[in-house]
Amino acid sequence: MRKESFNENWICYQTGKREAAFAVSLPHDAMLLDERRQGSAGGVNNGWIDAKDYTYEKVFTASEEWRGQKIILYFEGVYHRATVYLNEEKLCSHNYGYTGFFVDITGKLRYGAENTLMVTAVNSDQPNSRWYSGTGIYRPVWLYRLPEQHICLQGIRITTLAYRTPRIRVQVQSTGKGTVRVEILEAGAPHVLWELRGACIHHDNGILGACAYDFAEYRKIRLLKEGGYNAVRSAHNPCSEAMLRACDELGMLMMDEYADMWYIHKTKNDYATEVETHYREDLKAMVDKDYNHPCVAMYSTGNEVSETAQKRGIRLCGELTACLHELDGTRPVTCGVNIFFNFLSSMGFGVYSDKKAEQAVRNAKKKKAVGSEFFNNLAGLMGSEFMKSGATLYPCDVKTRDAFAAMDVAGYNYGIKRYRHDLKKYPQRLILGSETFCSDAYTFWEMAKKNPRIIGDFVWSGMDYLGEVGVGSWEYKAYAPDFSHGKGWVTAGTGRIDLTGRALAELTYTKVAFEMEKIGIGVIPVPYAGQKHSPSAWKMTNAVESWSWRGCAGKKTQVEVYARADHVSLFVNGECVGTKKPQNDCRVIFDTVYQDGSVRAVAYDENDGVIAEKELKTAGRETVLTVKPECSCVSAEELCYVRLQFTDREGTLKPMMRGDITVQVEGGTLLGLGSACPYYTKSYLGNVTDTYYGEALAVIKPGRAESVHVYAVSEHARGSAGIKIK
Structure with missing residues (x-):
């Protein structure tokens, strides 16, 4: 068997405009080429991009040596509604934009001659996603050449039977009889499941758009690992194969997720119309991709699917769980449920509905928020307590318990205030914080240390992402002339790591909360301290680790210190400006006045012994x-x-x-x-x-x-x- 890259020498053009074709290499995101327009149907979801349809073509020669072999193309991901043609003959269509698919072109080739492969991707059917999706062949393409007798593609399965005394089973599916030699190349240390210190991530790679370059995926995982996370949640779609390889190599656990919707639309043209019909083949594609990767710790069937408050949805939840068990009996299954939103949905005030999805399109030009945009805005105004406190209401338990019973691990989105109650009421339930706020990190860690049935926490989000604009931003007029989240807004603004990979003070707070660092300092940007900013529930703070604010001497600001200590003191240019005790958290805030020089924080134990200290200094004058x-x-x-x-x-x-x-x-x-x-x-x-x-x-x-x-x-x-x- 030969596996060859099929990523070079393509052309791309907006569908119907072949005269404007240009050369590209894969992976490629054509959505980066599209115009941003106020009032476009994509709206806040994709950053006001007026998305178009694109066509890709590749001319290649099928050598005479290929005769007698099976020739198969593997597309790792095309967004979306892809159709594949060879020499103008339609071969297949594949609608879901996040699962890979195979195309057998054996009997369609012209041997010893040129062949033209054409792939069309539809993305003008906006809105079809709640985040930036990208357009086109954004993941790699491979060509397989197989002899008549061969091991089937994805036909090898490695199953861990025991890890304390390592024992595995290898199964091989082939097209004929023969001898298969299995060789174990390297023995690693036994792998145990940690408590999960996780982060939710979207699939884009920041300024590269949706392109799933191997190195970009590896870098994202490396940055998150360096930031103290040991698990990621692929929100809200199956991750790339490159990301799985990176997780395997770096020791990062993966919770791979199927979809953002089941049968209720969140956006007018999303995948909701097809989930019930195609979930078996979709889940098979996800499992086939994931099975041999030791990083995959569990699967998630969905995200904030308010369907789980309905009998039909509860039944579907069980079917999805059972399907995954059938495909892979070795991994648990969860689903991220927003507990408070399930209750609202059952009362007719749901975040999502087909009617609201339709209404969102009509309201895009009027800047009138509905659905998730409305509730995100409301959460921004009300703060992070809005959903967490709402989840404690009794009906929230009633509207989630049957769905939680239909999965192996109960996924709580913003439900941390239910943990203690539900652990007592449901002694067999395993709880996972499938989506949480940054400010929950300390509370989660203290609870998880005392109760092993709280198995993990996935913050929203680990790294900032494109689309869903402004949902997590804490921005001032100096950088954003308006807070309407209209044209010009391109990212969510949330993330413990920003869009370029820079770690923010929130990440230091998280590492202190998880007992991975002893102390950290964050400073509210001095020039803008006290000014109005865009509201967000998903931003704990906009503090940055800098004391370089020349020209701002005498201006008031706040300095945050992160430490697990009895008390903390803050010094500006050697003078103590205050001492405070952390209260049920590892974060204290000092009101102070900026002066060029240095700021130093010292953490003490109850006997005034120094636990740790950290200092920031003002940069020199020359730039x-x-x-x-x-x-x-x-x-x-x-x-x-x-x-x-x-x-x-x-x-x-x-x-x-x-x-x-x-x-x-x-x-x-x-x-x-x-x-x-x-x-x-x-x-x-x-x-x-x-x-x-x-x-x-x-x-x-x-x-x-x-x-x-x-x-x-x-x-x-x-x-x-x-x-x-x-």
Whole structure:
């Protein structure tokens, strides 16, 4: 068997406009090319993109050597409603945008001659997603050449039978009889299931759009692992194969999720009309992809499906669970249920309904929020307690208990205030915080240490993402001229790690809550402290780890200290400005006045012994444009991530510096350029970016040269850097 990359030498064009075709390599996201327009049907879901349909073509020669072999194409993911043609003959269609599919082209090829493969992707049927989906062949494509007698694709299954004394079973499905040799190449340490310190993530890769580059997926998992997480939830669709490989290699557990809806539409043209008809083949595709990956700890059948408050939905919940058990009897099954929303739905006030999905399209031009947008806005105004307190109502238990009984692990979205009650009432129930707020981390950890039936927590979200704009943003007028979440808003603004991969103070808080770090400091951006900002329930704080706010001397701000301590003291330029005791949390907030110099926090035990301390210093006066590759050497198959930062000579970030940066690249292709700002009017495909709190990011695909050189110029300074190519 031979597996060959089928990712090069394609052309792409907006469907019906072949005269404007351009060359592309896969993975490719055509949605990045589309115009953003106020009033577009995609609205806040995709960031006001007027999404189009795109066609991909590839001309290739089928060698005479291929005769007698079975030739199969594997598409890892096409968004969405894909149709595949070979030499103008339609071969198949595949509607779900997040599962892979095989196309047997054996009997359709012209051997010794050119063949034309064409793939169409429909995405003009907006709205069809609650987040940025991307358009087209956004995951890799492979060509398999198989002899007549062969092991079936995805026909090898490895099952762990015991882990204390390691024992596995290997099953092989083939097209004929023969001998199969199984070789165990490396023995690893026994794998045990932790308590899950998890993060929810969407499938996009920030300024690269939906493109599932291997290196981008690996980097995302690496950043989350470095941030203290040991598990991710693929919200709300099956993850890529590249992400599974990254999780295996880095030791990150995966909860792979099927869908965001069952039979009630959340957006007018989403997959709700097809779930009940196609869930068996969809779940099989997900399990076939996942089965041999040790990182996959459990499956999730859905997210905030208010169907679970109805008899029909409860029955479907059980069917989905049973189907997954049949396909894979080794892994538990959950489903993320928003407990409070289930109650509202049962009372006729549901977040989602077919009527509201239809109404959302009509209201897009009027900027009138309905469905999830309305409730997200309400949660932003009411704060994080809104859903958590609502979940404690008695009817919320009544409207979720039957669905929870139809799964192996009960998935609680924003239901942490129910944990203690439900653990007593349902002694057999396992509870998973399938979606939680950042501010819940300390409470979860303290509860989980005392009760092993609370098996984990997945914060919304681990890393910021495109679409669902403004839902988690805490933005000031300086960076967002309006808080309407209209055109110009491109990201959710939520994430313990921002869109470019920068760890925020919230991540430090989380690591302290999980007892992985002893102390951290966050500073409310001094120039904007006290100003009105966009509201969000999904942002605990917008504090950043910086004391470089020259020109703001004498201005009031707040400094947050994260520590598990009896008491904490804060010092500005050596003078103590206050001492506080944490109250049922590991976060204390000091009102203070900014002065250039330093801020230092010290955590003490009950005997005044120093547990830990941390200091931030003001950057020097001279400004440098630092061009900082994340890796000094990469292979030709990897990507170069390059941070662009305004710093002092020592590399200390200067978050008050702002300005456009123009980037040029030699020895590679600039794939994406942008900042982490949730409000961003430029294109990520351009060569000019604004900075956000002093920095931006460039992503480069290496060429065939021995090195890549990056040049950056701004009105404040200029800089350059080189990256070696292995």
